[in-house]
Amino acid sequence: MNDVRASGLALIAGGTVLAASGSHSPLTCPLRALTGIPCPLCGMTTSVEETFHGHLGAALAANPAGVLAVALAFAVQLVRTPTIKVPGLVQISVGAGMWVFELHRFGVV
Numbered sequence: 001m002n003d004v005r006a007s008g009l010a011l012i013a014g015g016t017v018l019a020a021s022g023s024h025s026p027l028t029c030p031l032r033a034l035t036g037i038p039c040p041l042c043g044m045t046t047s048v049e050e051t052f053h054g055h056l057g058a059a060l061a062a063n064p065a066g067v068l069a070v071a072l073a074f075a076v077q078l079v080r081t082p083t084i085k086v087p088g089l090v091q092i093s094v095g096a097g098m099w100v101f102e103l104h105r106f107g108v109v
Contacts, residue, residue: 004084008073011048015070018045019052038106040098044069061105065098 018025024046031039047066050059059067076084103109 002083005076008076011069011073012077015048015052015073018049024049032106037108038099038102040065040095040102042102043105063098064101065094 027045029039029042031037032042041063043063044066046062047059047064048070050056050062051067051070056067100109
């Protein structure tokens with residue numbers, strides 16, 4: 001199993017446990033706690049949890065990338081490719097987009 005498939009499986013397992021637990025994760029963003037500025041991953045735990053509960057509106061509001069991460073996690077379990085490569089420019093663009101979304105969501109910009 002390659003790293004991407006293993007990571008996808010870990011996300012599915014973690015999301016399933018979190019959704020079944022009935023309680024929200026107490027994790028907080030260290031950057032936001034120290035500076036008040038959200039990081040690009042702020043809201044991901046909530047988004048994944050809401051996606052597993054089937055509340056896509058709430059999941060998209062928390063962080064749209066969480067819905068995408070869950071969808072991709074399931075997709076990579078179904079596709080049997082030896083490796084999956086994502087170009088660096090795509091990774092940077094997605095990260096920047098996530099950060100702009102979170103900065104806007106928290107009223108920083």
